[in-house]
């Protein structure tokens with residue numbers, strides 16, 4: 001019996017993803033294409049998923065490493081299973097699956113939000129992530145990493161976005177439940193919650209001077225996220241260094257939730 005903690009021979013490198021096989025949904029533009037570049041440059045193989053195949057091909061063509069292009073809709077159960085099968089056929093398995101595809105229509109008031117719009121947002125942002133997670137878990141035979149792109153709006157809502165707020169809060173609940181259910185399989189499940197980043201989805205906010213000022217005013221660092229700010233959290237959660245982290249939310253928001 002020693003009173004000294006046992007020091008391991010080596011420590012896993014936080015963020016090392018070289019050789020990892022990573023599925024990224026919503027990879028045709030915006031934050032997903034940013035993640036694709038970051039993982040590819042770090043030596044991962046990436047499967048790019050979105051509906052618009054020509055945009056995926058353009059992203060794939062600009063990556064330094066190997067990639068798969070898989071066009072389809074994340075709300076389609078069979079498509080998610082086909083993505084898992086394609087990754088297994090090409091790579092023999094999947095190490096990380098990033099459920100990032102999302103939509104965010106702005107609707108002025110609850111009475112103006114059509115039931116069909118509510119369902120569509122929940123269908124893409126929440127059900128789509130569930131179907132991806134379920135397909136991923138089937139092929140993560142030796143453990144793996146599930147990462148959902150949430151949002152600071154999942155914790156603190158903004159007006160006009162009730163479906164989006166609910167979908168992102170729902171992702172947190174789902175991640176915690178899945179983390180419990182999938183722990184025996186060695187699969188960790190976490191949420192990255194970005195603050196405000198420039199992307200086609202966020203364009204409406206950026207273009208509105210009042211909204212843009214409100215966002216920077218609320219963010220402790222008084223700025224939007226820069227492209228290089230985002231991927232580190234995902235790479236850490238996909239790396240061997242995060243094996244004991246599950247069911248949690250990592251906010252990448254410059255302190256947006258502090259004020």
Ligand SMILES: NC(=O)c1ccc[n+]([C@@H]2O[C@H](COP(=O)([O-])OP(=O)(O)OC[C@H]3O[C@@H](n4cnc5c(N)ncnc54)[C@H](OP(=O)(O)O)[C@@H]3O)[C@@H](O)[C@H]2O)c1
Nearest residue numbers: 026028029030031050051052073074101102196197199201
């Ligand atoms: N930008 C921000 O400041 C910010 C902040 C917090 C959270 N987020 C979250 O980050 C994620 C990415 O957002 P973004 O800003 O990069 O948005 P974006 O530029 O609009 O990109 C959305 C991506 O999702 C794909 N997509 C949408 N519906 C899909 C569907 N049904 N099936 C498959 N793919 C689908 C789109 O491709 P196709 O249209 O070709 O299918 C596209 O690749 C979203 O979950 C969003 O909620 C963004």
